[in-house]
Amino acid sequence: MRWAVILCLGAALASCGDELTDAERAEQDRELAERVREANDQAPPLIEVVPEPLLYPDMEANDLFGLACSYAPGTSMGARVIAREADAFVKIDGDVIRFAADPGSRELPANSRSLYNGREYSLRLQIDGKRTDDTNGSAFYEGTVWLRDRWDRVIYQGAGTVSCGA
Structure with a gap:
């Protein structure tokens, strides 16, 4: 799912007809990388377990x-x-x-x-x-x-x- 978000963002950037300056492109890349890091750092919901007796x-x-x-x-x-x-x-x-x-x-x-x-x-x-x-x-x-x-x-x-x- 994370890759789908990245691909959609990349497609949206590519479809823009305006040329970006190097500084604007670098800023967009930095923001995109930060969003990817945040998504990867998210832990899944906590699932509690109860160990069973060892018979x-x-x-x-x-x-x-x-x-x-x-x-x-x-x-x-x-x-x-x-x-x-x-x-x-x-x-x-x-x-x-x-x-x-x-x-x-x-x-x-x-x-x-x-x-x-x-x-x-x-x-x-x-x-x-x-x-x-x-x-x-x-x-x-x-x-x-x-x-x-x-x-x-x-x-x-x-x-x-x-x-x-x-």
């Missing part, structure tokens, strides 16, 4: 077992995020999406990271509160998860229980 078949298909932190919103026990040393996983619209760990980000328990990047989204994790341990060797914390789109807008934020361990 056992998802975990099995993506080999999500071992040392990791699992984030579950509120009082739910269904993990929405599984974060490991090198990657993290979230399920959106039925697809399990893999994020790569940002090696320069802060290290969290179970060698997980505070920032993970994907093709369409980025994932930020924060662990708050006190640690409580269970008899199986897992540690539980309170945590927050932010999912951002490619324009760095928050499209999901959730807080809940974080379980870290093997």
